[in-house]
Amino acid sequence: MRRSLKFISLLMLVVVMGLTACSNGSKGASGGGKIDLSMTIWGSEDEKKIYQERLDIVKKTYPDINVKLNVVAGDYDQKVQTMIAGGTAPDIMMIAENYQAYAAKNQIIPLDDMIKANNVNMSERYSDDIANLMKYDGKQYGMPDRAGAMVLFYNKDLFDKAGVAYPTKEWTQEDLMAAAQKLTVKENGKTVQWGYYPGSWWPQWMQLIYQNGGSLFDENGKPTFNTEPVRKALQFMNDLTFTHGAGPTPTEIADMGNIGADPLFAQGKIAMETTGFWNIGSLAKVQGINWDISPIWGETNAFFNGFTITNASKHKEEAFKIIEALTTPEAQMPMIKAGQDAPATKAGLSSEEFLNAEYGGKKINMAAFSESKIYAEPFNPQWNEMMKLINDKLGVYFNNKASLDDTVTGIQSGLERLYK
Incomplete structure (x- = not known):
């Protein structure tokens, strides 16, 4: 009888621990579970390499969030629209000038509440004109990443x-x-x-x-x-x-x-x-x-692009952590050093690495x-x-x-x- 009671107690303990683990897992990275996100971009294999390098930097801050990078070749907008319609939308999307079309269809979400909740100072990160590049109907729909003025x-x-x-x-x-x-x-x-x-x-x-x-x-x-x-x-x-x-x-x-x-x-x-x-x-x-x-x-x-979060994402909070981290000076540095594009952030545009970069063996008025x-x-x-x-x-x-x-x-x- 005592053995039976012991066995039942042990079994109940195992069940409770299992439920607790499941509960933690559903909370995502903040609760100690692993979260898998997907992210779509366009570009060459060299550009993919730089983006992956940047994601590796972000992973040091968020080790429990895994981001699978997907380079969409060809007609990017048509293919991601197909993904959205087919129920396989990514969590994070790189979008450029036509982001408003996605916002109008409610396919991407405004970020204002998460920006506030995470204490992100947009005026410190961006000049007003660059931040406004990804606003629609008075709301911020993307974190600008690259923004090269003509x-x-x-x-x-x-x-x-x-x-x-x-x-x-x-x-x-x-x-x-x-x-x-x-x-x-x-x-x-x-x-x-x-x-x-x-x-x-x-x-x-x-x-x-x-x-x-x-x-x-x-x-x-x-x-x-x-x-x-x-x-x-x-x-x-x-x-x-x-x-x-x-x-x-x-x-x-x-x-x-x-x-x-x-x-x-x-x-x-x-x-x-x-x-x-x-x-x-x-x-x-x-x-x-x-x-x-x-x-x-x-x-x-x-000409610019930025990171947005799809409405279909089941991990919007974690997705925001990733796109916020990608637009910090440390995570933008591989792009700057590679001469991939002009960074959208104030810190990136004023960095020594950007201003003093050499092209063709000489400095340009960056x-x-x-x-x-x-x-x-x-x-x-x-x-x-x-x-x-x-x-x-x-x-x-x-x-x-x-x-x-x-x-x-x-x-x-x-x-x-x-x-x-």
Whole structure:
């Protein structure tokens, strides 16, 4: 009988311990159990290696949280949407400019409550303009990780030869136009070097609108394409190309094989271009070109991505711990040292490793990124539809085959229908 009582007592103890263990496990990392998270990113194998290195750093802080990194090749948005629809959504997603489409569908969650609960000081971590890049409807939907402002690349040798002072953040659009004209060279009636190549890419014309004090929408969300700041920006671009000949026309670009601005700059055929961080790594491999970068005067665009948490995640608290830790100076350092991109954080942008990095054996004015003021673009759930509408009409205008008035009024009408 005593043996039976002992056995029953022992059995009850085992059951209680088992229930306790199960209870702890369900609490996740904070309760001592192991938590498995999944995270999707895009990029190359080299970039995956850097992200994994960063996750390994974070794991030292959260040893009970395991993060499986998944690089999605091809059409990232389409594939992650398929994952979400199929019930296999990741816990953490890297998202860029179209994060608002996910937020509008309730596929990612606002982070404000967790930011507050974890005492994350957003104003210390980010400048306001960068933090605002991932806000939607007044709420913070992502922790920005990379945020490279558009900067002005310029060929110092071509500037020196033309006797033109190097660009600064005090420049104006008029200064850009004057320099572009002086830096344009013709031989036997044919242009062999252009001062500036804006192209028809949306960041180029959009930043000119900001610099003119305009925007695409007013404070009530109504389209403002048919306004003076927009008209002035578009006129500037066509004047530069077709009136002054300081930028290559679409026909001239086609004759050169539809080559983009980055390779044209690398070949010394244009003296200036406005583009992002990615061009630094490319130019570092080019021999014989003496170049640098300058901040953009006024406001400019930025290319960015950040970490978000899916609504389908069963471990949102743990997922937040990971994305918060990934945006600390220690975890951003592998990205900075690898020259992968411009960090979004204040600490990263002001770090010695970022500011004093060498590219192609020389130092570049990397402070240009933090000195450029970023405008929070009008990203919205209808972004893709908006850009198609705009680009279809601007494509005709930038070929000098439509009037400015017809272009802006046509786009304005289309935007008003889209954003009823």
